[in-house]
Amino acid sequence: MSKIITLLKKDFLLELRQQHTFFGILLYVASTIFVLYLAMGQPESTVYDGLFWMIQLFVCINAVAKSFMQESKGRMLYFYTITSPVQFIISKLIYSSVIMLLMVLVSLILFWVLLGNPVMNPLQFIGIACLGGLSLSLVFTLMSAIAAKAHQNAAIMAILGFPLIIPQLLLLIRLSKSAFGEVFREGALLQITLLLIGLDILVVVLSVVLFPFLWKD
Amino acid sequence: MKLKWWKILCMVFLCFTFTAGFLIRVPMVGNLHQSIRNFFFHVPMWFGQMGLLSLSLVYSIAYLRTQNLRYDIYASELAKTGIIFGLLGLATGSIWAKYTWGEFWSNDPKQVCVAIALLIYMAYLVLRGSMNDIDKKARISGVYNIFAFFIYIPLIMIVPRMVQSLHPGGMEGAKGGGNPALGGGSLDATMEMIFWPAVFGWLLLGIWISNLKIRLYLLANKNVIHE
Numbered sequence: 001m002s003k004i005i006t007l008l009k010k011d012f013l014l015e016l017r018q019q020h021t022f023f024g025i026l027l028y029v030a031s032t033i034f035v036l037y038l039a040m041g042q043p044e045s046t047v048y049d050g051l052f053w054m055i056q057l058f059v060c061i062n063a064v065a066k067s068f069m070q071e072s073k074g075r076m077l078y079f080y081t082i083t084s085p086v087q088f089i090i091s092k093l094i095y096s097s098v099i100m101l102l103m104v105l106v107s108l109i110l111f112w113v114l115l116g117n118p119v120m121n122p123l124q125f126i127g128i129a130c131l132g133g134l135s136l137s138l139v140f141t142l143m144s145a146i147a148a149k150a151h152q153n154a155a156i157m158a159i160l161g162f163p164l165i166i167p168q169l170l171l172l173i174r175l176s177k178s179a180f181g182e183v184f185r186e187g188a189l190l191q192i193t194l195l196l197i198g199l200d201i202l203v204v205v206l207s208v209v210l211f212p213f214l215w216k217d
Numbered sequence: 218m219k220l221k222w223w224k225i226l227c228m229v230f231l232c233f234t235f236t237a238g239f240l241i242r243v244p245m246v247g248n249l250h251q252s253i254r255n256f257f258f259h260v261p262m263w264f265g266q267m268g269l270l271s272l273s274l275v276y277s278i279a280y281l282r283t284q285n286l287r288y289d290i291y292a293s294e295l296a297k298t299g300i301i302f303g304l305l306g307l308a309t310g311s312i313w314a315k316y317t318w319g320e321f322w323s324n325d326p327k328q329v330c331v332a333i334a335l336l337i338y339m340a341y342l343v344l345r346g347s348m349n350d351i352d353k354k355a356r357i358s359g360v361y362n363i364f365a366f367f368i369y370i371p372l373i374m375i376v377p378r379m380v381q382s383l384h385p386g387g388m389e390g391a392k393g394g395g396n397p398a399l400g401g402g403s404l405d406a407t408m409e410m411i412f413w414p415a416v417f418g419w420l421l422l423g424i425w426i427s428n429l430k431i432r433l434y435l436l437a438n439k440n441v442i443h444e
Contacts, residue, residue: 065326092319112369121378136379139368142364146344146360146361149349149353149357150344150347150353150357151348156343156344156347159340159343159344160248160340160343161366162336162340163336163337163340163367164337164364164368164369166333166336167330167333167368167369167376170329173374182413196373199368199371199372202367202368203368203372206363206364206367206368207364210360210363210364213281213356213359213360214356214357214360
């Protein structure tokens with residue numbers, strides 16, 4: 001446990017010291033949404049919903065990609081000697097979820113400021129957005145590990161991750177329609193939410209089980 | 218030529234499917250008419266695909282446990298045959314859909330799920346192609362294969378049951394009870410008698426095709442892969 005905290009501390013400290021990467025992603029988020037605003041003005045709720053999740057997807061690829069790719073080969077060897085793979089992947093999962101949640105909140109604010117607010121139930125939408133950000137970042141963390149091990153760029157991560165994330169993304173888009181005032185069959189909302197949470201747990205378990213195989217070279 | 222028993226079984230089953238499947242009297246269900254015979258070809262493709270992909274998963278796990286490169290070859294060739302079965306299932310399904318639902322593609326949840334499955338396994342092949350070191354390729358793609366299978370399978374088991382679908386066995390499927398693969402009560406006794414042999418026949422054919430491809434690969438790379 002203390003090792004996980006130490007690893008997390010190191011990641012956040014790096015984030016604080018190398019602010020250019022963090023601000024780079026922030027700028028990426030801001031400029032994408034600004035371009036959207038220039039292109040569409042204030043779209044209606046279906047378009048808004050779809051656009052929001054697409055932006056989250058691309059932000060996630062950019063934000064989470066570096067979690068493994070920033071580690072050089074020498075540094076990975078160093079981690080190999082001081083920690084266990086399970087601790088390492090758990091710290092990475094937490095780190096990328098935190099970064100992604102931050103990005104989700106920033107893009108929510110920007111969406112509200114620039115693209116208007118067709119959301120009828122803001123609190124619910126924030127909750128769904130956070131759940132979605134969590135799901136996205138968990139899946140892409142392991143994809144980032146695979147892509148980094150394959151010595152590939154972020155493109156391969158997108159190729160691997162997109163098909164895997166489509167089902168969850170479709171569920172999220174459906175779920176967030178409820179925040180735009182669409183009425184659902186009784187119990188369906190809870191069902192989808194539980195399904196998403198269940199999938200998140202599954203992803204975490206799989207990452208913990210599978211990462212040790214990726215780890216050793 | 219040495220024939221194994223299961224290859225003979227496969228041929229017998231498929232001959233049976235192709236003769237009896239076209240000749241028997243079929244029940245008239247809704248607007249399906251004679252196109253219901255496609256049931257013996259379209260649905261077994263999905264059983265075949267699931268079977269092959271599950272076998273591929275088993276070999277990926279076996280590879281990660283034993284580091285024997287043969288298992289990695291098995292996993293990749295089985296996945297490739299699984300993709301071919303998926304494409305065939307999509308083709309037979311689209312043609313069937315054109316004449317019963319009016320469109321080749323109508324964004325039915327099951328069609329979407331299949332498209333996702335094909336994308337996932339094509340990504341698996343892209344990942345394999347992107348690495349040269351065979352040990353590394355085997356290990357990393359094995360991890361991806363396992364991860365993808367466990368994300369994908371729960372979804373195709375759960376999602377089609379939650380939403381409306383044109384396929385039988387959707388959320389409000391009559392007697393289907395929500396099984397995404399079968400129409401439940403709409404299958405009568407004679408059809409069932411042909412359907413199950415068809416399923417096993419096609420599955421065995423898939424294994425046979427993969428088996429040939431694996432043997433070819435192992436022969437071509439004899440100097441790389443040792444026992």
